Amino acid sequence: MKSLRCTLRFEESAMHPIHRRLVTDDALVSDQLLHSHRAENGPDTLLFYVEGDHDAFVDALDATERIVEYRIAPLGDDACYAYVREESTEFDAQLEGAFERPGLLLIPPVEFRSDGTARFTVVGEPEALQTALEDVPAEAKIDINRIGDYDAPPSTADATLTDRQREAAAAAFELGYYDVPREGSVSDVADRLDCAPGTASEHLRKVEQQAVAAMLERVP
Template identity: 70%
Template sequence: MKSMRCTLRFEESAMHPVHRRIAEDDAFVRDQLLFGHRSEAGPDTMLFYAEGDCEAFADALAATDRIVDHEVRPLDESSCYAYVREDMSEFDVRLQEAFEGPGLLVVPPVEFRSDGTARLTVVGEPAALQAALEDVPAEASVDVERIGEYDGSPPGTGADLTDRQREAAAAALEVGYYDVPRSGSLEAVADELGCAPGTASEHLRKAERAALAAAVDPEP
């Protein structure tokens, strides 16, 4: 059994409206599909975990016509679960079918990231994985990050940061925000990121929380 970790990049026309909001709005950080169930008799049912502005996330769900029902349950000020029932687009159905063919299994979560990409892990036999890559619709491209024996370990090492959090942390290090004594300001970090100081501060707090969590309890 092989494991394939890959990143999907979407044409503008194929990007999900909620995913597009995540890519365009600094209020969003990360959106993860935890579980999904396809139904021939009606809308598909999905459970998401999201980080960022939960009210803005709920507004994005409400503004998407093909989402027929949803409920957002906040966990704290910056994270929530979302129960969603949705009529899938033709593209989404074809993409899902590509990675759920015979002999394949998508290992949750599927992560929709702030740079507009999606990351997922698929396990199966080599021939089935190759067939999945060939069946991906033309509106999406696939970057294969790793293929190997599946060992059940989470992707990556250390803190699980989003691209924007990692960019914020790198900017903070570059301008001296974490120097002792501190030689760079939060405003300098914001200038590097091209955002407001409050937004930069939020990105750094979440990156710091993820890094501390990984250091204190590195086990998944």
Template identity: 40%
Template structure:
């Protein structure tokens, strides 16, 4: 079963007001759509994970007329679940319509990032996937980041690495940087990702820190 890791870039006038908040404010560090229910009725229900200043986030929710209700649950010092219901608009219809078809499944989460970017994973057969991407609105810039065989186990552990951090770790594993004894150097990793040794080293350090923190969080939940 093939999967696509897709990046969507929305022009500013098509941004949801909460996605615009991520662009314009430093108060929200992360906004991730974990689950959603889209039915044949005008209102949709979503569960988000939010990191940052929840007061700024909820003030923004209250200012959006089509968000009908929401509930916030605090997880830790900076993390929250936000359960909300909102009225669908024409942009939602244009966005979700092509992805709601036989042969295609959108696999959560959908990660909303600055600069109007949303990243998501889609699985399905080749023809349906091609048709879904082709029917997305032309003004939403679509980039396929990765194509591969889907394995649900990859979603059990997500340390939230940036693309460059992921590339650095992948290169390090491939060239033997993490073998014992070590079979490669930071310079070897840098050559593979076309970066300076200092940059490659920084990517690896940040990736390792994120992975260890995510692993400990996972252990605490188990």
């Protein structure tokens, strides 16, 4: 079983309106697709984890005609879960079809980023992977960031840290938050990230949860 870590770059015409808003609106940071159910008839159902201002994300949803309905579950000031039902496009169907085939698994999350790209991991048989890459629609260009055996630990197989969470971890480490005795505070991390202390605290808790889970699963 091989693993590909990929970056997709979209032509403007193919980019999802919400992703386009993510690129242009500084109030939105990232949008991660955690789970999806693609319907043969009717709207698709998707669950996202969103980093950024709730109101800005709601405005983007309201301005997108293909969105049928949505529900927002806030997580502090600068993050939320979003349950979304939407109508898919021909491009969506072609792109999804490239990676939804026997011998392949797309590993969530699919992270839509403010630089206009999307990043994801796919695992499977080499022949199926090669065919998937060849079937990516012309409106999207795909870069392979890493290729090898799939070796993600169980604790991170379906939940990886976001760039913002990694940024929080790096800031906390540099500021001495993890020193003994502790030097930096959550407020110091929040100042470095230019966010609310509650948001910084949530980021750090997520980092710590993943670190502890990974450590425990490695104990003989």
